[in-house]
Amino acid sequence: xxxxxxxxxxxxxxxxxxxxxxxxxxxxxxxxxxxxxxxxxxxxxxxxxxxxxxxxxxxxxxxxxxxxxxxxxxxxxxxxxxxxxxxxxxxxxxxxxxxxxxxxxxxxxxxxxxxxxxxxxxxxxxxxxxxxxxxxxxxxxxxxxxxxxxxxxxxxxxxxxxxxxxxxxxxxxxxxxxxxxxxxxxxxxxxxxxxxxxxxxxxxxxxxxxxxxxxxxxxxxxxxxxxxxxxxxxxxxxxxxxxxxxxxxxxxxxxxxxxxxxxxxxxxxxxxxxxxxxxxxxxxxxxxxxxxxxx
Ligand code: HSE
Numbered sequence: 001x002x003x004x005x006x007x008x009x010x011x012x013x014x015x016x017x018x019x020x021x022x023x024x025x026x027x028x029x030x031x032x033x034x035x036x037x038x039x040x041x042x043x044x045x046x047x048x049x050x051x052x053x054x055x056x057x058x059x060x061x062x063x064x065x066x067x068x069x070x071x072x073x074x075x076x077x078x079x080x081x082x083x084x085x086x087x088x089x090x091x092x093x094x095x096x097x098x099x100x101x102x103x104x105x106x107x108x109x110x111x112x113x114x115x116x117x118x119x120x121x122x123x124x125x126x127x128x129x130x131x132x133x134x135x136x137x138x139x140x141x142x143x144x145x146x147x148x149x150x151x152x153x154x155x156x157x158x159x160x161x162x163x164x165x166x167x168x169x170x171x172x173x174x175x176x177x178x179x180x181x182x183x184x185x186x187x188x189x190x191x192x193x194x195x196x197x198x199x200x201x202x203x204x205x206x207x208x209x210x211x212x213x214x215x216x217x218x219x220x221x222x223x224x225x226x227x228x229x230x231x232x233x234x235x236x237x238x239x240x241x242x243x244x245x246x247x248x249x250x251x252x253x254x255x256x257x258x259x260x261x262x263x264x265x266x267x268x269x270x271x272x273x274x275x276x277x278x279x280x281x282x283x284x285x286x287x288x289x290x291x292x293x294x295x
Contacts, residue, residue, distance in 0.1 A: 005037040006099040007294040011133065011286050012080045013087030014158065014252050015125040018211035018243035019191035020137075021176075025125035025246075026152055027133040028086070028160075029284040032078020033293065034095030038062075038069035038103060049083075050076035050092045057096030057120055058103075064116065065104050083166030085246035090126035091290075093117060098131070098290045118145050126246060133289035137196060152285030153199055159239065159264040161230060161251040164277040167223055169247030175219040188215050204240045207254050211241035220248055226274035227251065233270035237263045255282070 010032055015025040034050070036058045037043075046052050055074035062068055074096065082088045097113050110131060114124075121127040124138040124145045135150040180188075191210050198206040221227045227244060230251050234242040238259035245252040255263045264280035271278045 003037070003039045004103055005035055005295075006102045006292060007033055007035040008095045008098050008102075008290050009033050009293050010091040010095040010290050011130060011288070012283075013090055013126045013129045013246075014085075014250075015087065015246040016213070016216065016243065017195050018217070018241070019188040019213040019215070020125070020195060021188070021213070021215045022123045022125050023138055023192060024135070024195060025087070025129040025138065026135045027129040027286040027289055028158065029286045030080055030086070030281065031286075032076060032080045032091065034092065034099060035075045035077075035294075036096060036099035036103070037073045037075075039071035039073070040069075041071050043071035043073040046074050048076060050074075050088060053089055053092035054096035054099075057093040057117075058100035059096075060120065061097050061100040061108075061113075061116060062104070065107060067104060081162050081250075083168070084162050085167065085169075085244065085248045085250040086160075086162075087126035087130055087246060090121055090130040093120050094127055094130035094290045098292065102292050102295055114145055114147075129289060131289045133287050135196075135199060135285065150196065150200060151287050153202060154284070155202075155257070156199070156204065156240075157255050157257050157260045157282050157284055159234070159253045159255045159260050159267065160245070160281045160283060161253075161264065161267040161271060161278050162281065163224075163249040163251075163271065165249055167220065167248035172220050172223060172247050175222065176216045177219065180215065184214055188213060204254065204256075207240035208235065209241075211243045211254070213243065217244050220244055224248055226271055226276050229274060230267050230270045233266045234263050237266035239263045242267075
């Protein structure tokens with residue numbers, strides 16, 4: 001494969017939305033860029049984690065297509081925080097896959113990228129919105145990842161509190177109970193369904209109930225004791241509800257544009273009172289996923 005490069009724009013994503021563990025995720029209006037370059041001479045492996053994951057994903061697709069290049073490098077540009085529950089591994093891998101597919105002349109459709117994307121990522125609730133944008137409902141069906149995209153509401157914002165510490169997803173997943181009672185299952189089934197209904201119907205009054213989760217957040221809260229006080233602070237400041245984004249440590253609160261900054265500042269103050277340094281950012285949900293911007 002000759003020297004070529006493709007640059008793609010990739011979004012951060014927020015998974016779970018409270019009760020939708022491994023089932024719900026949304027693309028955010030917070031983007032970075034990934035560039036994949038192939039060359040005829042071997043390249044030194046990239047050092048950054050984003051670059052490594054993007055390069056590995058690109059190489060996996062090129063290998064699968066029988067087009068392994070002699071050299072491949074990746075660069076990432078952006079200010080999206082790594083290791084904070086905002087889907088950076090998904091963004092890197094989605095970027096690597098879409099760039100590599102572009103180098104292959106779009107031999108695969110976006111839908112045909114999903115099996116490899118999910119295999120690399122392990123679950124679909126970040127990488128599917130990273131690829132396609134929007135609010136995505138994801139379910140595994142005998143190894144196949146079925147997903148339905150919902151256009152996210154334009155009049156709602158998400159206030160993000162990004163702590164300075166990271167919560168490794170694989171470690172925190174080990175804390176999550178493997179068995180649930182029927183009552184616990186019913187609790188989360190109703191709320192995950194209500195989350196989709198509330199966002200679709202503009203019933204933001206129902207989000208305070210819809211964000212509640214008893215599958216993964218209580219376990220992850222043991223690693224982040226300020227989490228529930230921050231949820232309460234967000235709610236008291238006017239948020240419709242708050243949840244742990246993906247595996248954490250970012251906390252996401254559904255907010256109206258008018259109260260967004262106040263909620264964000266309140267969450268930062270509550271975090272600081274618990275000894276947690278953080279920064280905040282207010283974002284919209286994005287209906288677009290990974291897009292090629294230069295080839
Ligand atoms: N659903 C995943 C989790 C998202 O909660 O572990 C994190 O990548």
